[in-house]
Amino acid sequence: MTTTPPHQPPASPRRLRENEDFMERLNRAMKDRLAEVREAHDEDPDEPFGFFCECSDVDCRRRIRLEPSRYEAIHRDPDLFVLLPGHELPEVESVVDQEFGYLIVRKFV
Template sequence: MGVIEHERLARNEALFREVNERINGIAAEFSRFAGAEEYEYVCECSDPDCVDRITLTLEEYDRIRADGTRFVLAPGHVRHEIEHVVEETAEHVVVEKHGVAGEIVADSDPRAA
């Protein structure tokens, strides 16, 4: 797999991260009134057709997102050529991007601005 393919995969994951950042903002506002414990986020894998959901608390999501190269995926969605597993549970996997993919997602991290 070439650099261009790694770039495409990284950009797909960055798009899902943007969706989750919006979900997280809405969830944070909602939790002030409703006190909900957990929220559904979208799988941040590189498959543009993925519709899997991952349930996390606000704190869990914020902990994962503290590092701009880390993403939360559904189990079985890891692409080892662009990422490695840093945490794994029965419900989700946290991966860290490396190489070109890592550079792209770090540069596009909305929390780094």
């Protein structure tokens, strides 16, 4: 899944984890802002939302639709991330569950 230009060495497992951590922080910021907007407009706060895939590919901008409460429940464990099927990398994570079109993976790096 992770593609590397020919002139760059492959990313280290630590760097792959950093990419995933960055996407999780971005998703959390979006979730928090979304909650504010939905509350201001008296909308359902748990309506599914398109979170970014939290895979190692720094260029991936694919979305995963799930409820904000489910996203938060998954991330109560800081080593769990949500990815699209096929975006997992066995060298940095293992699949622990599959739900409604996305994977839940545990990072071990």
